[in-house]
Amino acid sequence: MPSEKPRIMSGMKASGALHLGNWMGALSNWVRLQQDYDCFFMVADWHALTTGYHETSDLPQRVSAMVVDWLAAGLDPDRAVIFVQSSVPLHAELSLLLGMLTPLGWLERVPSYKEILRELEQRDIHTYGFLGYPVLQSADILLYRATAVPVGQDQVPHVEMTREIARRFNGLYGPVLTEPEALLTESKVLPGLDGRKMSKSYGNTISLGESNQETTAKIRSMVTDPARIRRQDPGHPEVCPVFALHRVFSPASRVTDIEAQCRAATLGCVDCKADLAATVITRLEPIRSRRQSWVDHPGRVNEILAEGARRAEEAGGQTMEAVRDAMHLTSARTPDAV
Numbered sequence: 557m558p559s560e561k562p563r564i565m566s567g568m569k570a571s572g573a574l575h576l577g578n579w580m581g582a583l584s585n586w587v588r589l590q591q592d593y594d595c596f597f598m599v600a601d602w603h604a605l606t607t608g609y610h611e612t613s614d615l616p617q618r619v620s621a622m623v624v625d626w627l628a629a630g631l632d633p634d635r636a637v638i639f640v641q642s643s644v645p646l647h648a649e650l651s652l653l654l655g656m657l658t659p660l661g662w663l664e665r666v667p668s669y670k671e672i673l674r675e676l677e678q679r680d681i682h683t684y685g686f687l688g689y690p691v692l693q694s695a696d697i698l699l700y701r702a703t704a705v706p707v708g709q710d711q712v713p714h715v716e717m718t719r720e721i722a723r724r725f726n727g728l729y730g731p732v733l734t735e736p737e738a739l740l741t742e743s744k745v746l747p748g749l750d751g752r753k754m755s756k757s758y759g760n761t762i763s764l765g766e767s768n769q770e771t772t773a774k775i776r777s778m779v780t781d782p783a784r785i786r787r788q789d790p791g792h793p794e795v796c797p798v799f800a801l802h803r804v805f806s807p808a809s810r811v812t813d814i815e816a817q818c819r820a821a822t823l824g825c826v827d828c829k830a831d832l833a834a835t836v837i838t839r840l841e842p843i844r845s846r847r848q849s850w851v852d853h854p855g856r857v858n859e860i861l862a863e864g865a866r867r868a869e870e871a872g873g874q875t876m877e878a879v880r881d882a883m884h885l886t887s888a889r890t891p892d893a894v
């Protein structure tokens with residue numbers, strides 16, 4: 557039975573086990589959105605190839621580690637369709653067709669294109685697949701006729717490109733594809749252990765699935781206010797990554813106290829970090845215990861993905877029928893057409 561709720565579609569590149577930054581970025585929003593939307597959440601394993609086509613041997617492990625973390629964080633397969641992109645080949649078909657009508661200039665102008673080329677200059681990603689990833693991303697969304705895509709501000713241009721591609725398709729072949737809206741969600745950017753943005757590529761993360769001891773040790777190693785050399789030096793919490801994490805995870809009254817005590821040098825960094833570690837561990841406790849039960853039942857995770865693929869295929873199949881019809885590509889499927 558089709559859902560009456562508006563539909564959203566979102567995905568994450570298959571990057572493996574998730575960290576606090578992923579949780580406070582997209583994932584916690586997804587968990588919340590499940591209440592009010594018909595949700596399609598996709599592990600984007602093909603997208604992982606756009607920048608990492610040379611390292612695929614651990615892709616299955618990355619996919620399952622990510623799904624385990626999704627489920628542990630509270631994604632509910634009874635409310636959301638959870639699936640892996642490559643298990644629904646319709647994404648490739650629609651991407652190919654949309655690629656025929658997407659002007660090259662649109663792709664070259666995508667703000668993140670040159671930025672990622674610069675960031676990953678040591679990798680050879682001057683490829684057709686990398687330039688074309690916004691087309692694949694558009695196909696991911698349009699395949700499910702999603703009416704909205706949950707994104708942070710920096711992702712809005714991608715949704716705009718999807719809308720333009722849908723408009724161009726509909727202008728050429730008739731109104732088949734749904735133009736999605738960007739559903740702006742608050743996503744917190746967390747600092748990592750070294751103060752830079754928490755990211756696997758910087759090796760500065762706190763993972764959802766690591767042990768409490770590892771979390772404590774990592775937080776103990778975090779950089780703090782560089783000007784606070786001795787315990788009696790007044791601190792500047794506004795430049796301290798430990799304080800930035802307190803603001804995300806600690807209760808407001810505790811944050812106020814820490815700020816005042818840091819400035820007055822009545823709280824030392826060792827104690828401040830111990831306090832943060834205890835808070836983070838308490839917040840992660842339900843996720844970590846749920847996670848273990850998913851790790852112990854990999855067969856159940858596979859069943860969820862198989863059922864997700866089936867439901868995604870069913871929804872996407874309806875769109876593709878209409879797309880093929882509109883483009884007059886149905887003759888190959890009709891035996892008596894020749």
Ligand code: SF4
Pocket residue numbers: 780781784791792793796797798799814818819823824825826828829
């Ligand atoms: S007391 Fe806390 S907030 Fe202040 S500098 Fe040390 S770690 Fe940072």
